[in-house]
Amino acid sequence: MAGIYFHIPFCRQACHYCDFHFSTSLATAAEMMEAMCAELLQRRDYMNGKTIQTVYFGGGTPSLIPSSAIERFVNTVRNEYLLHDEAEITLEANPDDLSDSALSEWKRIGINRLSIGIQSFHDEDLSYMHRSHSAGQARDAVQCARRHGFKDLTVDLIYGTPTMNDERWLENLAVLEDLDLPHFSAYSLTVEPRTALQQLVRTRALAAPDDETAASQFNILMDWARSHGYEHYEISNFAKPGRYSRHNTAYWKGEHYLGIGPSAHSFNGHERYWNIRNNPDYLRRMAQSLPLGEGEVLSSIDQYNEFVLTSLRTQWGIRLARLQELFGTMFLDHFMLEKSAAEKQGWLKYDGETVVLTDAGRLYADHIAADLFMAKGGQ
């Protein structure tokens, strides 16, 4: 199993909450696509001959760049890598970019899954988030994609926005019910460091999200998903049985991936590598044949901690036999000892083989993971 991630570092406008890397200046877009294609060719050996099962175009806004560029990436992967016949090829798109021509082009070049950034079906929420589309465009987007034959569709929603109360959140979920999608992601609005939202909250230009509301809406979401046949397979991800995002699931299962483009991360089992988070710098480095980023070799403690962090967030949880196989008895003993506090709180369920979060535990996943972590420099 292996995947390739393309980071398209451009957006039409900056959403207040977003801490991913992007630029709203599209002047270097063509040059950037050239450079990313060059990187894709240069790093052929990184995947060590593994079959590529998933390709993911994220960002930024991949729907913003010409489909010819996407086509070139897909073809290069096809020609230069071992791309599986039934590979999942996902493209993130904004509702306002889903034109008939774009959709038919994407279909033609082999995109078989679309991830649509809807966020909310209410204009007030969208304006708080500083999204570029309207609620109307959001509703139409899914139907439009379906008309072009896209069956594997997912949408992103955001809850916990100060403009949103529990009723409105239920209204959003009701629209989702009508759309009858195989998959959706729902994120709790987070004030990330160095974002416009952080600045606006600090200067009190915008209200801060509060965790009381977010917790309540998360609970509503969990109940709704369960009663509508969705598996809550990761903290923020929901799917009809078997319709998981294969690309993202690979991240949580410690599979290998290659990240192309500014700020993209790669992982080959023991080393994580990250490209520079700056468009002009990325282009300059590419032009001068300098390293595009830097890497770090993960120690066994790092790997264990990442295993705990990511596995715990999934519905499959942590399988003790797998933990022991990967990290040995010492880590297993540590885990067994540290898990009891969260178990007593009713945050963890243990059936003798696997440890999974309860609904209550899902609200404190970070806290629980940190408790289960191995401290640097011993127990």
Next chain:
Amino acid sequence: MKNIRNFCIIAHIDHGKSTLADRLLEYTKTISKKDQQAQVLDDMDLERERGITIKSHAIQMEYMYKGEKYILNLIDTPGHVDFSYEVSRAIAACEGALLIVDAAQGIQAQTISNLYLALDNNLTIVPVMNKIDLPSADPEVVKDQITDLVMCERDSIIPASAKTGLGIEEILQAIIERIPAPKGTEDAPLKALIFDSVFNSFRGIIAYFRVMDGEIRKNDKVKFVNTGKEYIADEIGILKLDKQPRAVIKTGDVGYIISGIKQASEVKVGDTITTKDRPCLEAIKGFEDVKPMVFAGIYPVDTDEYEELRNSMEKLQLNDASLVFQPEASAALGFGFRCGFLGMLHMEIIQERLEREFNMTVITTVPNVSYTAYLTNGDIMDIHNPSEMPDPNYLERIEEPYIRAQIITKSEFIGSIMTLCIGKRGIIVNQNYLTTDRVELQFDMPLAEIVFDFYDKLKSISKGYASFDYHPIGYQQSDLVKLDIRLNGDPVDALSALVHRTHSFEFGKKMCEKLKELITRQQFEIIIQASIGAKIIARETVKALRKDVTAKCYGGDISRKRKLLEKQKEGKKRMRQVGNVEIPQQAFLAVLKLD
């Protein structure tokens, strides 16, 4: 003896004392420029970083002048109020002093109090105006200040720049011409003043002394008059860049003695060295047993490290006799030590040395001064910790230490400084214009009020144009109450404080507000209360954390999030638990950061 000159340097921090000292060493060829480490006299890392000399040292230079060789002993002095007793002993070992004043900044409070000390000891003052090469130098105004203070001629002030080397030869010549040679009786019994000591892990304690009368020889049986202890002078010598052993140190000269002493507490600054066989009739005046002024609890962050902390403190005490400590137990913090310090800087230094030299991470509690409680049954108690405060029913009265504060500032800041000092229970006792726009203010104030954030506040309201010094003036009766802090009903003993009754409500309110800021939200609500006895005077609530989970966790987020959580976990190790509430380390010093 006629060719010996003993002198010290009086200067405010940053006025260039260390750089000037280096220049003197360089011009007398005591060190070559090549092997000159920046600021030779400060040899602890900490000293160099803080740019101040914490412990005094001495060094001997030789200088040829008009065909004669002169011995110049420079006795360095610490530059902070915490160490004012050590300064007074260093001054007592000298006949003269270089007064260094920054040509741009002018005279500061610290300089004045040390200058008065030097004048009281009849030292000859050689005024030097340093940094005259600075564009912001204002030599005429600074000259006015100096002539007013020292009562000297304007042209006796030597313009200098330690940076460029300007004026250094003139300073050396002035030391020889103006400062008198030491006076002493060569054939009298030995009388030598200990003005400093250092700890050497191989040789034990090395004491620095100035011979006032008589002479000291290697292998003499010596006696330290105030401690009454006797030793053999295993090695004596003079201090160049290294120690240079000698057979004899004669009247007027400065040297060191090594006599196998292991404990710093046996060598007291200000003590007199004499010989056992032919003792001097009386000790040198001015000896004092240094008493700690500020007390605080020091606890290991990891409770298992109590024994290690004790070992580290004992080692620290070997070369810093002014540190005192005794075991103490706190319900909130476990086992630790109540420590006495000379002042706040001394406390910070000890804390940093524990971390740097002994790799100990510690929690320091709110510092307090030493109070004296007079009980109804006639008993008198020293109180070093709020928890020792006797029940009010048995308390006749309580006294707290007062200081006289000396503040020099620009006249435009008088109003705000007055407000600050009066708010800190200060009473103005003197106001004196040094020049038309520089004024010296004196206040009598409780020491407890300056222990906290006084100096920081003074600096900020005067935009840095105020300097400050103080000395203790004894104890005065005070209306003090014990203020307790409770978290979810459980009292946190380490957060108790003794405060003046008139300040208690405001203090309690601010403490609760500050703690609300510092205590991180947990999965349950935390109620913070301030109380005097059973009466709650302030209350704040830390809301329960309803959610602690990352929304997005994809490729690049994974290691970023892992590192963040690892850091949080590390921070948690430094927290203490009272009941089920986790208290971060900073909270124990919250009181220092009120406002």
